[in-house]
Amino acid sequence: MRIGELAARAGTTTRTLRYYESRGLLPARRNDNGYRTYDENDLKLLRQIRTLQDFGFDLEETRPFVECLRAGHPEGDSCPASLAVYRRKLDELDALIGELQAVRAKIGLRLAMAEGEPPLCELGGQEL
Amino acid sequence: MRIGELAARAGTTTRTLRYYESRGLLPARRNDNGYRTYDENDLKLLRQIRTLQDFGFDLEETRPFVECLRAGHPEGDSCPASLAVYRRKLDELDALIGELQAVRAKIGLRLAMAEGEPPLCELGGQEL
């Protein structure tokens, strides 16, 4: 299969695939006329990448999963390096969620304070 | 006070202040030799901007707060436009936190699955 078909089947673009190749993430075979050629396994690798991207992994973080699949393992996360990425990501997510919740609390408090105070503004008593 | 002192007192850089000015967020008076001149109120505006930036507001979102202060109100959030930004930010945060928690759950599940499965890898029984 050529690049256009692979892109379509994975729901992405040819530009994206060339970008992945430029990053060494998804190299392609070439046929006689220089066209990139892919097989079903490449589609599997690509879908792995896309799934992780949807989770918020950046490209470099997907590399262990891709290499794991390319090494013949049934799942991208069948290898220790992938699990390490999972764990690091969980820690990052926990930290981020915690920070966001803290910020949310602060803003919520400020909003309540500002709403509770007499307006002091040129506000004409709209429904608060 | 000149730009360097203001930057130092707000814990930021002169580049940042010039950037804010270029965005129309923190315009400066000029003295005879062309140097930017700021007063204590500018420091207050700047601290308002920085606080909101720390909360993850982007620059444009801080504008209503700055204009509120410049209009003479005691707090940046004493005006309806600022409260509207607060509310929008709360909604965004709730949505984002929800998405991150969903992703966290999915990754956690995948990690548990991958750890529960027999390794299938060239792993030498490290502590999992």
Next chain:
DNA sequence: TGTTGCCTTGACGTCGGCGTCAAGGACTAC
């Protein structure tokens, strides 16, 4: 007078993950 240290404007660089355009080659259908 010279040196230091602040200031000025202008402009290019950064980061990630591509989008978008340009110029041209390859292949198919009619």
Next chain:
DNA sequence: GTAGTCCTTGACGCCGACGTCAAGGCAACA
């Protein structure tokens, strides 16, 4: 042959919030 659709490489654009460098002006002090 030629129109249309795919493919190729190369290169610039984008976004936000600045960092960093260059070339030069202004002020104070020895």
